[in-house]
Structure formats: C-alpha cells, structure tokens
Amino acid sequence: MDRPNPLFRNLWSKIAALPMMLIVLVVFVGGTAWTVLFSFTNIKIVPIFTPREWVNGFIGLANYQRLFNTDRWMNCPGLTHIGRSDWEPTCMGALPNVVTYVILAVVLSMSLGFVLAVLMDQKIRAEGLFRTIYLYPFALSFIVTGHVWAWIMSPEYGLQASVRAMGWTSFDFGWIADRHMVMYAIAVAGIWQGTGLVMALMLAGLRGIDEDIWKAARVDGIPAWRTYLQIVLPMMKPVLVTTFVIVCSGAVRIYDLVVALTDGGPGISSDVPTRYVYTNFSANLGQSLSASTVMLVTMAVLLIPWIRMEFGKKSQG
Amino acid sequence: MANSPLLDGPSGARPQKFITWQRFVVYGCLIGCALFFLFPLYIMIITSLKNIDEIRAGNIFVPTMHPTLDAWFKAWDSACTGLYCEGIKVGFWNSIKITVPSTIVSILVASLTGYSLANWPFKFSEGFFSVLLLSSFIPYIVMVYPLVIITRYMGIFSTLPAVVLVHTIFGLPLLTLLFRNYFASLPGELFKAARVDGAGYWQIFFLVFAPMSMPIFTVAVILQVTGIWNDFLFGVIYAGPTNYPMTVQLNNIVNSATGGKAYNVDMAATILTGLVPLAIYFISGKYFVRGIAAGAVKG
Incomplete structure (x- = not known):
C-alpha cells in the first residue's frame, strides 16, 4: 500500500471539518454579529441583511435608550432619590430580576454544594446513594422542575395549605403569588435542580487536594473546620472559579424554569431577559436584539477572565 | 480530639x-x-x-x-394541550423523532471535526479551535433570531428538520471540544504506527480511534440525548405545533386547564416527561456525571 499523498490527507481532514467551519462562521460568528449590528438599527419584522439597509436603518443607541427606559426591562422608581425621604434602593424588571436570581443561585447553591461536598468527603457509608439522590434533579428538564415546584408552592392546595391545615395557621409559603418573593421561589427550584452538580464538582476538587496537606494540618493541630476554610478552600480556587462560571452562566440565561413555574407572573414581576427577548421577537425586534446584546456583553464580562485563566496556559478543556 | x-x-x-x-x-x-x-x-x-x-x-x-x-x-392518552386531546404521547414520539437524528448527526460531525483538529492540523485549525471554544459560551438566545431567518430562507422553519438542524448546530461546539481533547489525549505513537502501516484518514478513524473511544462516545450520547430531550426553547420556536416535543406538550397540558387544574394528571405527565432522562441517569451512573460536568458550560 502506498503512503497517502499529503495533499489528499489534508483534503479529507479539511472536508470533514468543513460543515463545522461553515456552521461556526455562519451561525455562531455571523448570527452573533448580525444580532449585535442590527441592534443599532430600527429593524422591523422584515429581515434586512445588506450593509446598505444597515446604514439606512442605523439609529445608534436608540434601542438601548428605549430598553433601559422600559419598565419591564428595568424600573427603579426611587433609586435616584438619594438623600430624599422617598429614596428606595429597589429595582424591578427583567434585568434586576435576573441579577437577584444570579446572586441567590451563586451564593446558595455554592455554599450548600460546598457543605454537601465536605460532608460527602467524611468517608461516609452509602456515598453512591447520597450522590444519586443529590444529582437526579439535574437530569430533569427545567420544565419538569418548574411544574413540580409550581404544584408544591401552589398557595391553594400545596405546601402552604397543607401546613396550615395541620395547625400552623400563620405559615406563609405563597411566594409564587407574591411579587416581592417570586424570584426567591424560582431560586428555590433552581437550587434544588443545580446544587447536585455543584456538589459533584466541589467533591472532585476536594478529592484532588494532596493528602499531605491534611497530614501537615493534623500535625500542627489545626482543627478540621479551619483546615477546610483556610487551607483547602483557597487551594480549590480553580474549581471554585469554574463552578462559579458554570452557575453564573446558567443563571444569566434562565428561561424554561420561569416559564414553567410562573410564566413571568404575577403580572410581569418574575420576567427575565431571555423571556423579554423571546416575547419581543414579533412585535419589537429592536428591543429583542438590544436586550440579547446586553446579555452577550454580560456573559463576555463574566467569561473572558475565566477563559484566559483556564485555557490561556494550553491546558485541556 | x-x-x-x-x-x-x-x-x-x-x-x-x-x-x-x-x-x-x-x-x-x-x-x-x-x-x-x-x-x-x-x-x-x-x-x-x-x-x-x-x-x-x-x-x-x-x-x-x-x-x-x-x-x-x-x-399519556387523552390529556388536552389546547389544540387537541391526545395526551402527552404525541410529544413523546415527537421528542424521539427530534432526539434520535440530532444525536446521531451531531456526534458524527463533531467526532470527525475533533479528530481533524487533534490529529490532522491544518493551517487555521488553532484559530478555528479558539472560535469554537468561545462559541460554546454564547447564550443561545443571541442566535435564535438569525437562525429563524436562516431556516425560513431554507424553507424548513416550523418543521422537524428545522428543530433537528438547530439542535445539531448547538450541540456541535461542545461535542467537538470533547472529542478533540479526548483524541489529543490518546498516545501519539498509536497514530504514528497506524500511519506507518499505511492507514489513511478514514481508516485510522474507524478502525483505530473509534473502537477505543467508546467512553467518550457514551458521554456524548448521554449529553446529547438528555440535553435535547430536556430542551424547551428550540422546540417551541423551530418545531411548529405538530412537532412540539414532550416538554412543550407538558407545558401546554398544564396550562390548558379547563374547569380547574387536574394536578394529578399534570404530575403524571410531568413524571412521564422526566422518565427518559431519569432512566438514562440511573443506568449510566458515572458517565452521566462526566457528561453533565462537560455539558454544564454550554450556552
């Protein structure tokens, strides 16, 4: 058999990679660029493609101006009244909602996930069983998670009614019907679904810590909780950063869970950016495109430092 | 103490x-x-x-x-979705019709691309790899409207091929990274020995690499099947009402309550929708954990 001719060899490799290259160029690079570019135009439903149409439709930052003046996107009635009696440090709308959700998801699922990982690391029996129980929600669709929790949190027949019927009449868990508490309700469901993954990632990180560290800490008489907090936790920084990025990027694009659990309600008090983008596609494309661009920029700000840290040094993805 | x-x-x-x-x-x-x-x-x-x-x-x-x-x-059989009362079984079969081709096509394309990038580098392969890496983090919603335009232009918007195409496209960056890293981790001598023996691009892939890469193919299948089965957004946008997947049907069944909510039917439909990914989870064990750890970052 002859050795394959180099041109032929390269050709097959290129042909096999061609569909992927086309997709990356057209959809990922092209699609993202299209969305960003046409967020600066007064685009209507009719799609426009050409540079001439872009120039003719160019309206600068007007879509963004409108976006941030839309109550559904962001509405902070009392925030700027600093020093006055009606000063109120609260914001409503899709953007503040997602910020609330991201903070809750990151803080709660990361702390609960870390505690669970530490507990799982105590040479317990039935570790496999506990792992299976903590992780199974992650296999489910957000739509499934949303509807289960919607039933549990239903004020009429759910947990609240049942606990009240058992005698604790002041028990209040009607969060999904309360515009101030609804994002917390969504966070409970999100944390239920996502904490198992955080636990699994952190447990892998804990298991990667050199055993000598533990021996040294024991020899020095440092109590275990301090070893975890002051020695092991800082050593787990790469794992913590990766987990943070995963939880954050998942939380920023939250959509299905909100659709199933509240569908943005009551009113629009649990609206989130992805839902805002989606519901504006037909009537208000400029709003959709500018809101998606804001999401893209947020994600980039979150991810670029991480990608440089994680992949800059030619490590494996 | x-x-x-x-x-x-x-x-x-x-x-x-x-x-x-x-x-x-x-x-x-x-x-x-x-x-x-x-x-x-x-x-x-x-x-x-x-x-x-x-x-x-x-x-x-x-x-x-x-x-x-x-x-x-x-x-399963007679719950109403607002359009018709044939239960969630319609969605079940639609989800199968969406998941099977999307999984096969995306894994085929991604494994070949990963293999090309790892073993047959060409002029722009490094730059291409970086773009691929970034692509897997872009939120899907940013590319949803351009893809509506593209699928409309192709004449397949609101059909089964459209939703299969979209799932395939969005599965590719992550799967390609997965395969590229796996193939790059195989010993280089293996590839060289096969080359010395005269094997070409396809022979090395199908006779040498693919048979010894079953773990990564398993992870890829789990990742794709659970991901596509659990998807809601692409199903609702690209599939069209007759092809709605199980998650969309479930949402419609729960929301179309006429004459009071039938929570028992809703919960039965919810369990049925979660059954396929749960079964995969319980059967595949540690492969599942590897798959979700790899898949958690995708847009």
Whole structure:
C-alpha cells in the first residue's frame, strides 16, 4: 500500500471539518454579529441583511435608550432619590430580576454544594446513594422542575395549605403569588435542580487536594473546620472559579424554569431577559436584539477572565 | 480530639470507628438534605396516584389510601394541550423523532471535526479551535433570531428538520471540544504506527480511534440525548405545533386547564416527561456525571 499523498490527507481532514467551519462562521460568528449590528438599527419584522439597509436603518443607541427606559426591562422608581425621604434602593424588571436570581443561585447553591461536598468527603457509608439522590434533579428538564415546584408552592392546595391545615395557621409559603418573593421561589427550584452538580464538582476538587496537606494540618493541630476554610478552600480556587462560571452562566440565561413555574407572573414581576427577548421577537425586534446584546456583553464580562485563566496556559478543556 | 472522624483527612483507608456525635451530625445533615431533594419526587408520585377530589380535600404530604393509575392513562392518552386531546404521547414520539437524528448527526460531525483538529492540523485549525471554544459560551438566545431567518430562507422553519438542524448546530461546539481533547489525549505513537502501516484518514478513524473511544462516545450520547430531550426553547420556536416535543406538550397540558387544574394528571405527565432522562441517569451512573460536568458550560 502506498503512503497517502499529503495533499489528499489534508483534503479529507479539511472536508470533514468543513460543515463545522461553515456552521461556526455562519451561525455562531455571523448570527452573533448580525444580532449585535442590527441592534443599532430600527429593524422591523422584515429581515434586512445588506450593509446598505444597515446604514439606512442605523439609529445608534436608540434601542438601548428605549430598553433601559422600559419598565419591564428595568424600573427603579426611587433609586435616584438619594438623600430624599422617598429614596428606595429597589429595582424591578427583567434585568434586576435576573441579577437577584444570579446572586441567590451563586451564593446558595455554592455554599450548600460546598457543605454537601465536605460532608460527602467524611468517608461516609452509602456515598453512591447520597450522590444519586443529590444529582437526579439535574437530569430533569427545567420544565419538569418548574411544574413540580409550581404544584408544591401552589398557595391553594400545596405546601402552604397543607401546613396550615395541620395547625400552623400563620405559615406563609405563597411566594409564587407574591411579587416581592417570586424570584426567591424560582431560586428555590433552581437550587434544588443545580446544587447536585455543584456538589459533584466541589467533591472532585476536594478529592484532588494532596493528602499531605491534611497530614501537615493534623500535625500542627489545626482543627478540621479551619483546615477546610483556610487551607483547602483557597487551594480549590480553580474549581471554585469554574463552578462559579458554570452557575453564573446558567443563571444569566434562565428561561424554561420561569416559564414553567410562573410564566413571568404575577403580572410581569418574575420576567427575565431571555423571556423579554423571546416575547419581543414579533412585535419589537429592536428591543429583542438590544436586550440579547446586553446579555452577550454580560456573559463576555463574566467569561473572558475565566477563559484566559483556564485555557490561556494550553491546558485541556 | 485528634482521633475524631471530622478531623481526619479525606483520603486513605481507615479502620471503622465507633459512632460519635460528629458522625451523627454528618449523617443527620446528609439525610436532611436528601429529604429536601427527594421531597418533590415523592410529591409528584403520590399526587399522580390520587383522584382530583382527594387532592382538593386532602393534604399534599399524605399518600392516598386508594391509589389509581387513571391520571397516568389520562396524561399519556387523552390529556388536552389546547389544540387537541391526545395526551402527552404525541410529544413523546415527537421528542424521539427530534432526539434520535440530532444525536446521531451531531456526534458524527463533531467526532470527525475533533479528530481533524487533534490529529490532522491544518493551517487555521488553532484559530478555528479558539472560535469554537468561545462559541460554546454564547447564550443561545443571541442566535435564535438569525437562525429563524436562516431556516425560513431554507424553507424548513416550523418543521422537524428545522428543530433537528438547530439542535445539531448547538450541540456541535461542545461535542467537538470533547472529542478533540479526548483524541489529543490518546498516545501519539498509536497514530504514528497506524500511519506507518499505511492507514489513511478514514481508516485510522474507524478502525483505530473509534473502537477505543467508546467512553467518550457514551458521554456524548448521554449529553446529547438528555440535553435535547430536556430542551424547551428550540422546540417551541423551530418545531411548529405538530412537532412540539414532550416538554412543550407538558407545558401546554398544564396550562390548558379547563374547569380547574387536574394536578394529578399534570404530575403524571410531568413524571412521564422526566422518565427518559431519569432512566438514562440511573443506568449510566458515572458517565452521566462526566457528561453533565462537560455539558454544564454550554450556552
């Protein structure tokens, strides 16, 4: 058999990679660029493609101006009244909602996930069983998670009614019907679904810590909780950063869970950016495109430092 | 103090200890959390076995004395979605029709691309790889409208091919990274030996690499099947009403309650929708954990 001719060899490799290259160029690079570019135009439903149409439709930052003046996107009635009696440090709308959700998801699922990982690391029996129980929600669709929790949190027949019927009449868990508490309700469901993954990632990180560290800490008489907090936790920084990025990027694009659990309600008090983008596609494309661009920029700000840290040094993805 | 289990390190075998209060606290917390995670599953199951009067009158925690599978049959066969009353089975078959081709095509394309990038580098392959890496993090919603335009232009918008195409496209960056890293981790001598023996691009892939890469193919299948099965957004946008996947049908069944919500039917439909990914999860075990750890970053 002859050795394959180099041109032929390269050709097959290129042909096999061609569909992927086309997709990356057209959809990922092209699609993202299209969305960003046409967020600066007064685009209507009719799609426009050409540079001439872009120039003719160019309206600068007007879509963004409108976006941030839309109550559904962001509405902070009392925030700027600093020093006055009606000063109120609260914001409503899709953007503040997602910020609330991201903070809750990151803080709660990361702390609960870390505690669970530490507990799982105590040479317990039935570790496999506990792992299976903590992780199974992650296999489910957000739509499934949303509807289960919607039933549990239903004020009429759910947990609240049942606990009240058992005698604790002041028990209040009607969060999904309360515009101030609804994002917390969504966070409970999100944390239920996502904490198992955080636990699994952190447990892998804990298991990667050199055993000598533990021996040294024991020899020095440092109590275990301090070893975890002051020695092991800082050593787990790469794992913590990766987990943070995963939880954050998942939380920023939250959509299905909100659709199933509240569908943005009551009113629009649990609206989130992805839902805002989606519901504006037909009537208000400029709003959709500018809101998606804001999401893209947020994600980039979150991810670029991480990608440089994680992949800059030619490590494996 | 120094011998109590909590103070011991996380690794190395160790003789069995007596039960101490620290052990008690550890197990107490673990079991308490396990109950929180199991609670919704318990509620789903017992609710689906009740009849609607028991749900209205009874307590959410208490299982029924007279379990019935009526709600399950109704959810599968005759629950209404707002368009028609044929149950969630329509969505089940649609999800199969969407998941199977998307999984096969995306894994085929991604494994070949990963193999090209890892073993047959060409002029722009490094730059291409970086773009690929970034692509896997872009939120899907940013590319949804351009893809609506593209699929409309191709004449397949609102059909099965459109939703299959979209799932394939969005699965590719991550799968390609997965395969590229796996193939790059195989010993280089293997590839060289096959080259010396005269094997070409396709022979090395199908006769040498693919047979020894079953773990990564397994992870890829799990990742794609669960991801596509659980998707809602692409199904609702690109599939069109006749091809709505199971998640969209479930959402429609729950929201189309006429004459009061049938929570038992809703919960039966919810369990049915979660059954396929749950079965994959319980069967595949550690492969699943590897798959989700890899898949968690995708847009």
